Amino acid sequence: MSWVTLAMSEGYSMKLAGFLLLLAGWGIVLSTIMLIAPTPARTGFVLAGIAVEALGLILVARSHLEPKGERQG
Amino acid sequence: MTPLPAPVLSQIAVALCILFILLVPLAAAGLALINAGLGRAHSAAHSMLASLSVIAVAATVYFVCGFSWQGFIGQPAHVFTVGGRAWSWIAAEPPFFRGLRLDGSTASLAAWLQMLSVGLAALIPLGAGADRWRLGASCASTALLAGWTYPLFAHWVWGGGWLAQLGVNYGLGRGFVDAGGSSSIQVVGGLTALAMAWILGPRRGKYGSNGLPNAIPGHSAVLVLAGCMLAWLGWLGLNSAGAILFTGAETGRVVLVAVNTTLSAASAALAGTVVTSMRFGKPDASLIANGWTGGLAASSAGCAVLDPAEAVIVGMVAGGLTAWAADWLEFGLKVDDPGGAISVHALGGIWGVLALGVLAQFSGQTSGQFLAQLVGVATLIGFVLPLTYGLNLLLNRFYPQRVSVDGERQGMDLHELGADAYPEFVSHSEEFIQR
Numbered sequence: 001m002s003w004v005t006l007a008m009s010e011g012y013s014m015k016l017a018g019f020l021l022l023l024a025g026w027g028i029v030l031s032t033i034m035l036i037a038p039t040p041a042r043t044g045f046v047l048a049g050i051a052v053e054a055l056g057l058i059l060v061a062r063s064h065l066e067p068k069g070e071r072q073g
Numbered sequence: 074m075t076p077l078p079a080p081v082l083s084q085i086a087v088a089l090c091i092l093f094i095l096l097v098p099l100a101a102a103g104l105a106l107i108n109a110g111l112g113r114a115h116s117a118a119h120s121m122l123a124s125l126s127v128i129a130v131a132a133t134v135y136f137v138c139g140f141s142w143q144g145f146i147g148q149p150a151h152v153f154t155v156g157g158r159a160w161s162w163i164a165a166e167p168p169f170f171r172g173l174r175l176d177g178s179t180a181s182l183a184a185w186l187q188m189l190s191v192g193l194a195a196l197i198p199l200g201a202g203a204d205r206w207r208l209g210a211s212c213a214s215t216a217l218l219a220g221w222t223y224p225l226f227a228h229w230v231w232g233g234g235w236l237a238q239l240g241v242n243y244g245l246g247r248g249f250v251d252a253g254g255s256s257s258i259q260v261v262g263g264l265t266a267l268a269m270a271w272i273l274g275p276r277r278g279k280y281g282s283n284g285l286p287n288a289i290p291g292h293s294a295v296l297v298l299a300g301c302m303l304a305w306l307g308w309l310g311l312n313s314a315g316a317i318l319f320t321g322a323e324t325g326r327v328v329l330v331a332v333n334t335t336l337s338a339a340s341a342a343l344a345g346t347v348v349t350s351m352r353f354g355k356p357d358a359s360l361i362a363n364g365w366t367g368g369l370a371a372s373s374a375g376c377a378v379l380d381p382a383e384a385v386i387v388g389m390v391a392g393g394l395t396a397w398a399a400d401w402l403e404f405g406l407k408v409d410d411p412g413g414a415i416s417v418h419a420l421g422g423i424w425g426v427l428a429l430g431v432l433a434q435f436s437g438q439t440s441g442q443f444l445a446q447l448v449g450v451a452t453l454i455g456f457v458l459p460l461t462y463g464l465n466l467l468l469n470r471f472y473p474q475r476v477s478v479d480g481e482r483q484g485m486d487l488h489e490l491g492a493d494a495y496p497e498f499v500s501h502s503e504e505f506i507q508r
Contacts, residue, residue: 019459026455029448034155038244038441046447053455061406064271 015063021056025049079147082179086317086324090182093314093327097189100307101128104196106300107366111291111359111412112203115484118494123199123211128192130212131219135191140173141166143187143224145180146233148172158242160235164228183318187227190258190311191219197262200412201270202474204289205277205481208489210474217464218265226457227257231319236452239445246442247435249449252320252330253312253373255425260453261461263370263419266410268462273475275409277482286403291411294358301365308334308369316377330376334369337376337388341368344392352396360396363413367395370418371425375433383432390428391421423450 028049036042082090105124112120144150144164149172152161166172175181195215202211229236230251240248251257280286291297309331316322316330345364349357371391372384379387398416402408408415430446468474480488487493 019462022455022459026451029451029455033239033243033245033448034158043444046444046451049455050447050451053451057454057458060271065407 011063014059018056018059018061018063021059022053023056025051025053025056028052079145080179080318080321082182082317083324087177087182089324089327090186090314090317091177093310093317094182094186094189096310097186097193097307097314099303100311101189101193101196103300103302103304103307104193104200104366106296106303107362108196108200108203108412110293110296110298110300111200113289113484114292114495114498115486115493116204117292117486118492119208119485119489120199120203121494122490123206123208124196126208126212127195127199127215130215131192131195132188134216134219135188135224136170137220138168139191139219139224140164140170140184140187141168141224142221143228144232145183146231146237148180148232150228150233159238160242161233161238162229162235163225164232179318182314183231186311186314186318187231190254191223193254193307193311194223194258194262194265195219197259197414197418198266198269200414201266201410202273203411204485205273205476206269207474207476208485210468210472213468213472214265214269214465214474217468218261218461222265222457222461222464223257223261225460226261226453229452230257230449236445236449239448240441244441245445245448246430246440247445249445250320250378250429250433250442251374251426251449252322252377253308253315253334255370255372255374255422256449256453258311259370259373259418259422260426260450261457263415263417263422264453264458265461265465266412266414267408267419268458268465269474270408270410270415271462272465272469275407276411277478279409280407284407286407286409289411291359294362297359297362301362304366304369305335305338308338308372312373312376315373320377322377326377329381332381333376333379333384334372336381336384337372337391338365338368340385340388341365341371341392341395344389345396348393348396359413360399363395363399363417364392366413367391367417367421370421371428373422374425375429378429378433378435380434383428386432387425387428391424394420394424423453426450 032045109117109120144166149165150161151163152159173181228234236249239245312334313327313330342365345361346356349360368388368391371387395416398420430443
C-alpha cells in the first residue's frame, strides 16, 4: 500500500487533521508570546491556541476510537 | 550567544546531590514492578526484562547523543534571535559526554541524573504497551525517546532553553519551572505512552463486539504495591536532586521537598481510596496505587516552592484525577492502558505543572507564572505528542511493534523469551482472551 493510498484510508485524514491542529495551536501560542505585549489579550490568544490544540486532540482521539484488538501484528 | 552562567554548588550540596541521585534507580525499580504487576502473569518476565532493557538502551543512547542535545545551563547551545530575544532551542555539546568533566561539577551531576531520568521516562510507555509490545520494538522506541524527544524538551526546561527563559525574555514570572520533572520526565513519558497505546491498539479481548471493555486484571497487587513504596524512595531522591540542580534550591530546602513529595503521594492515595470506595464499595488496590504514583508525578514540578498544605491539594486532585481518567480512557476513548501510564504520568504531570502556576508564591516578579506553565503544557501537547507519535508511527512502518496474534495468545514470556515467569503455576489468563 502506497503512502498516498494509506493517507486516504483507515481514517488517516482525520488523524492527520488532528495532528496539524495540534501543531497549529502550538504555533499560535508561540506567536502570541513573541508578538504580543503583556496584556490580557496575550493570555486570551494563548488560551485560543490551547483551544485549537484541544480540537486537534479530540480529532486524533476520535480517529483511534475503532478497536484494533483483532488486527495482526 | 554567551551561555548563561552555570550554577555553583557548595561541597555539602554536591555531596547531598550524589546521595539523592543514588536513590533515583529505586524509582525505576518501582515503576518496573508496577508495570509487571498490572500486566498478565504470562507476560511478567517479559515486562521485567523489557524494563531492564529500556533502561540500558536509554542510558546508552543518552550517553551517545542525548546529552549533546540536552546540555546544561552554562554549556554551549544553538540559539536564534527573534525580536532581539534569544531562543535557545538545542544544546551544542559534543557526543559521548566529551564536553563534560565527570568530577562533581554541576553539569556532570545533571548529566548523571538525566541519564537515570531518561530511563525513568522510557519505563512509562511500557505500562501502556504491556502484554503486546515486542521487546526489540520497545528498545528501538526507547532509542528515539532517549536520543531525541526527551533531550530536546529537557533542554528547553533544564538546559537554559527557551521555556526556562520565558521570564527573562517575555516577563512571564520566572519562566517555565519544573524542579523534579513533572513535565520533562512524566508528561513526555506519559504522552509517549498515549502514542504507543494508540499505535499498538488494545489487547485482544479487551473490547467485546458491543464495544464495552472487558476487565483484564493485573496479575499481582503485591508487586504493584511494593513498587509504589520503592517509587516513593526514588522520587524523594529525584525531586531533591532536581530541586538543587535545576531550581538552585538551598540544601536546607530539601526538607520541604521531602515533606511535599510524601504529602502529595499520601493525599493522592487517600483520595484514590475514597473515590474507589465510593464507586465500587471497596478500595481498589490498583487504582489506589495509580493514585499514589500520580501524586508522586504531580509533586515533582512544585516540590521546592509549594507549601505543605498546597502539596496536599496537589496530591488530592492528582489522586482523584488518575482514578477518574483511568475509567475515561478505558470506557470513553477506548484506550487500553494496563499500567495506567497515561492517566498517572501524563495527566498527573500536567496537573503538577499547572498547579505550580496557580499555587506557587515566588518572591519578586511573579505575574505571568501561570502563563509560563501554560506555554509549557501547550508545547507538550502541541509539539511533543505529534513528535513522539510520528517517530513511533514511522518506526512501526519499518519494524512492527505489536506482537503477532499467536504471540499475544501464548503470552509474551513464552513467545519472546521461551519460558514463563511462573512455570509451576496454573494460570487462568486464557479466559480473558477471545478465541
